[in-house]
Every structure is written in C-alpha cells, then in structure tokens.
Amino acid sequence: MDTHILLIDDDSDDAELFREALHRVDPSVSFVHFNDPRDFLDALQATLPKTPDVVFIDINMPVISGWELLEVMKKEQLLAGVPIIIYSTSSLRGEATRAQQEGADGFIMKPDDFSGLVELFQLTVPTLKDKSGAKLRRLIQTID
Numbered sequence: 533m534d535t536h537i538l539l540i541d542d543d544s545d546d547a548e549l550f551r552e553a554l555h556r557v558d559p560s561v562s563f564v565h566f567n568d569p570r571d572f573l574d575a576l577q578a579t580l581p582k583t584p585d586v587v588f589i590d591i592n593m594p595v596i597s598g599w600e601l602l603e604v605m606k607k608e609q610l611l612a613g614v615p616i617i618i619y620s621t622s623s624l625r626g627e628a629t630r631a632q633q634e635g636a637d638g639f640i641m642k643p644d645d646f647s648g649l650v651e652l653f654q655l656t657v658p659t660l661k662d663k664s665g666a667k668l669r670r671l672i673q674t675i676d
Contacts, residue, residue, distance in 0.1 A: 535561045535660045536582045540572050540601065541590035541619070546642065550588075553649035558657050569596040576608060583610065585660050588619040588640075591627065599634060606635045 537554065541547050547565040554563055562582070566572035573596075587605070591598035598618060605611050615637040620627065623641060631639040643649045 534582075535657065536564070536584045537561055537660070538564050538566070538572075538584035538587045539619070540566045540569055540587065540593075540598075542567055542593040543590065546590075549646055549649060553646060554653050554657070556650055557653040561657060561660075569593055569598075569601045572601070573604065576610060584614055586615045586617060586656075587611070588617050589636075591618060591620040591622055599630075602631075602634050602636055 535558070539547055539550055541550070544567060547567070551563050551565065554561055564584070566575070589598045589601055589605075593601075598620070602616060602618070605616055616635075617638045617640055618627070618631040618636045619640050619642060621642050628639040640652065643652055
C-alpha cells in the first residue's frame with residue numbers, strides 16, 4: 533500500500549530538500565507540498581485526492597500560522613486519525629510543549645542538513661508504511 537506524506541511549508545527550498553531526502557530513503561512514497569496554507573485548505577474543501585498518512589506543518593508562515601492551521605486541521609473530519617507533526621526551525625523549548633497542548637502528534641525540529649533529514653526519514657518512513665499512527669506518535673516522541 534502506498535504511503536502519502538503532506539508538507540505545508542512556505543519555504544520552497546526546505547520543501548525541495550524534504551522531497552529529495554524522502555525519495556532517497558524510499559522513492560515509492562508520494563509527497564505533496566503546499567507552499568501556502570490557504571491552498572491546502574482549498575484543496576481540503578475540494579477533497580484531497582488521497583488522505584495523507586502524516587502531515588508536517590511549519591509554524592512560521594505568513595497569513596496563516598502553523599498554529600492556526602493546526603487548529604483548523606484538528607477539527608477536520610477528513611483528517612481524523614492522521615498524525616500531524618509540527619516541523620519547524622524553532623528551537624524554543626516551549627514550542628514542543630505548545631504543539632502537544634494544541635493537539636499536534638509531535639514536534640520535530642528541522643534538521644540542520646540534508647543528512648539529518650535523510651536520517652529522520654530512515655527512522656519514520658518504515659513506521660508510516662505500517663499505517664500505524666500510534667507507532668508513529670511513539671517514535672516521534674523519542675525523536676523530540
């Protein structure tokens with residue numbers, strides 16, 4: 533069964549590195565990137581072509597922040613049970629706590645380099661292939 537990963541991040545360079553690292557680890561994983569949260573919300577209303585197995589959200593985006601987007605997504609029936617991971621450059625100690633309080637399934641700091649991103653996917657992609665949100669949540673907690 534195919535694995536589908538969704539990234540919502542206004543930084544196109546980060547998204548391209550994300551895609552390259554993901555496909556280096558497993559080329560069969562499908563990847564969709566939304567540069568603007570509004571485009572994602574529009575696609576959600578029109579019904580996404582495939583329900584993602586996990587969604588990664590950047591925090592610091594213009595117009596709609598990752599926190600605001602998370603709030604909307606947690607209420608969306610189409611995403612019920614889909615793990616939502618805050619994926620950010622922020623190293624503020626309180627951000628991971630806030631992510632948990634706001635209902636995110638995890639908080640991952642963006643790795644400093646490409647090899648760190650590859651390592652992240654080597655840990656997470658096999659868990660995604662099991663289609664077990666609970667396993668992914670436990671794994672993300674150990675990465676935090």
